[in-house]
Amino acid sequence: MIPLKDSIPHRETPFVNYFIIALNCLVFLYETSLSPAELETLFHNFGLVPARYTHPVWAMFTGLSPHNYLPFFTNIFLHGGWFHLISNMWALFIFGDNVEDRLGHKRYLLFYLLCGIGANLCHFMLNADSTLPTVGASGAISGIMGAYLILFPFSRIITLIPIFFLPYFIEIPAFFYLIAWFFMQVFSGVFSLANPYASSNIAFFAHIGGFIIGIVLLPLFKNKNYRTWYPDEIYFNV
Template identity: 35%
Template sequence: MVIPVRDVNPVRRTPYVTYALIAANFVVFLLTPGIAGSVAGQSDLSQLCHLQAFLEHYAAVPRELIHGQLPRLVPTGEVGVGPHGAGCVVAPPEYRKSPPASVFTAMFLHGSWLHLLGNMLFLLIFGNNIEDRLGHVRFTLFYLVCGYAAAYGFAYFNDTSGDPLIGASGAIAGVLGAYLVLYPRARVWVLVPFLIFLPLRLPAWIVLGFWFVLQAVYSSGGGVSSAGTVAYAAHVVGFVVGMALAWPLRPGTPPPPEPRGLLWGRHAQPGW
């Protein structure tokens, strides 16, 4: 798997929405109950119970999205002792959960630093150009549509699952799909792990096409959605929806600048 570092595709305006989304994701991650222990690598039972209760409330759950099957008992965040030892206390929910609204809140939740940083890296590199092309308002709507389509698409194929679906990757996959359609020839600097990390400058169609093929292959083995696994099917759906929404904009999209220097290896010109 290649790691993108930056693209050679300047923007005309400041991507305020992209920056705001990144900031919001970091703030929500740091404020998520029970996440402090996971960051330090020392989650105790109390922290895990608080995290479970939070995710049950705010994460999207496939069977809730498709069938409206809300649980009768949910974790309260408290720790209790039962016949089988200590565990998380469950009780009837004290709130009324809206499955459609949970898709929105789930788009700002992440299960680990790796999950968060990986998503935000892709959004930072590729989101600014899509926001530049669409404008701030249309980009915001585009991001939300892709996120909702990815969540419901995943839920459709996993309609009996009660595992929480979290993360911004479905919406970001839509951004990647749009980038592939609008800027297939833009150069992207990536790090390729081969004994060491080799810096290469590749066309976007190779970088993003390879990413999409991997997601499609993995999803064919059955996408899953719990905090420790990846919802590959959501990535595939979000990517395809992003491509479809961006396709009408292709004719009026100016091509990215053609950088001089080497295609493979380090760039010989300033401003690599």
């Protein structure tokens, strides 16, 4: 399922959401200027490598400081390829503007970052011995999706479903779309734990953790002065 658009327009220009998308794109353009060896070094230094904290001797041997916790933040702005970047930024573009409307610009930025850091902690706890760098904004975006589920459950997501190579478009209520997405992550994450030999480069538990953290943190960040936008105001501008 590929989300294309939601049915709720934003009230104000989502400056912070646009800034986050632009920053991720700029960082990725920098990545493309690096040689493969330089890019690998960048990912190991600024991506999240859980083993650098759980195996400090190994970390120091490989040149990684076990006392540097900056990667829990910096890995949110790194991506492993064009598809990784575009899919993440597209999801953020669809869901982030409405959440920013509801929280306000400053709260939204802090909320996004905390969701990303929390998602990284979840990944770390369940992959403590991993020597692979984890990069990507998907954990933070999962938090935004969790918040969207609570704030706009009756929104509709225009979704592309390829059937035998033919595009099929359908409107799905946000509640069902996001719940289905979440349980797909849970199923995939549990399968990856039950089958340690099944290789996957997707941090499912960062997605799961970010989604739950977004729901849990949301009450602390909601703008209490926000007035609900009713359907007649949306469609008829009354």
